[in-house]
Amino acid sequence: MKELIDKIRAEGIALNEEVLKVDSFINHQVDTVLMDRIGETFAEHFKNHGITKVLTVESSGIAPAVFAAKHMGLDLVVLKKSTSKILGGEVYQSTVSSFTKGTRYELTLAKKFISPEDRVLFIDDFLANGQAAMGFVQLMEKAGAKIGGIGILIEKSFQSGRKMLDDLGLDVYSLARIRKMNEGMITFES
C-alpha cells in the first residue's frame, strides 16, 4: 500500500536490524486518516472471505482494526494481554513470549465472544517472529473457530513469522513488507 510505505519512508526510524519506530503515526501518535484508509484497504481485500468478526491485540492494533471492522460492518474483539492465567471456564488463553521485549503474557479471549460458526480476520500492526499471530491461531483452535485471514500493517519479511503462517496455509495480507533494514536504512520488498 503506497500511502503506508511512503509514510514509513518519511517518518519511520530504523534503529537497528530489528527495531523500527513508527510512533509518530501508529504506536503513540495515530494518523487517523491513514488508519481509516488502511481499514478500508483490509475491508476491500477480505470482502469475499466470509468474515464474521475482526480480532486484534491491545493496544496498537486497535486503531487500524476498528476502522477495518467498521468498513466491514462487523464487531471488533480486542484480545487482552493478561499477566496471569485465569482459572475457571470463561476464557480461552494462550501464552505469548516476546523475544525482543523480553515479556510474556497470556493472550485472553472471553468464550462468549467467539463461536465455532465464526470466521475471523486477525489484524495487527507488526508481523516479525509471529508470536502474537501464533497465539491468535492457538486461541482459534481452542475455540473451534475458522481463520478467514490475517491483515498486517508492517511485515518484517526477514523474520520467521511470515513463513510460519504461510506454512499453515493462512491468507496473510501485509500492506508494507520490509526485506531488510539497519540503522537509518529500510529496504522494502518490490
Place this chain on the structure above:
Amino acid sequence: MKELIDKIRAEGIALNEEVLKVDSFINHQVDTVLMDRIGETFAEHFKNHGITKVLTVESSGIAPAVFAAKHMGLDLVVLKKSTSKILGGEVYQSTVSSFTKGTRYELTLAKKFISPEDRVLFIDDFLANGQAAMGFVQLMEKAGAKIGGIGILIEKSFQSGRKMLDDLGLDVYSLARIRKMNEGMITFES
C-alpha cells in the same frame, strides 16, 4: 446520548455499587457502529473549541477516541501506561493510582507529540474517581498545553471525578451519566 444509554440498559451488567461491565460493546468486544456514532457526537459537540489534538489512554479509550479524531480531521495521541518512571528528558509522566483495581502506573506522553500551542480534547470510556483524567490534566500542565474539553462515554456521577473536573473549570461532556447503581440496577441522570 440515547443510543449509548439504550445499549447500556440492554447489555451493561451492574455487578455492585461501583462496577459496571460493558465488555460486550466497549471493553473487549467493540460495537464499531456505535463507536463511530460516539466519535461523531464528540466531534459535533467540540467543533468550535479550537481543538488541535485528541488524547486518550490505552487501551479501551482508543476505539471511541480514534473515531472522534477522524471526524475532527485530527491526529490521536494514545497515552501509555508505563510500569516504571522513564529517566531522561524525552517524556512527560504522571503517576495514576487506580483504587478500584489496586494498580498504579505512570501515564506517559512523548514530548515531541505535544506543544504549548496545542489545545487538547481528552476522551475516555469511564469517569469515576477521575484518576486517569487528573493524570491527563497534570501532563497538560507539564507540557504547558491547553485543555479544550473532556469527552466521557460513561460517567458515574456519584463518584468524585466529575466534581473534581468541574472545580477546575473544565468542559466535561459525558454521553451517559449514571446517578446510582447496584447489582442488576442502573439509574441514569434524567
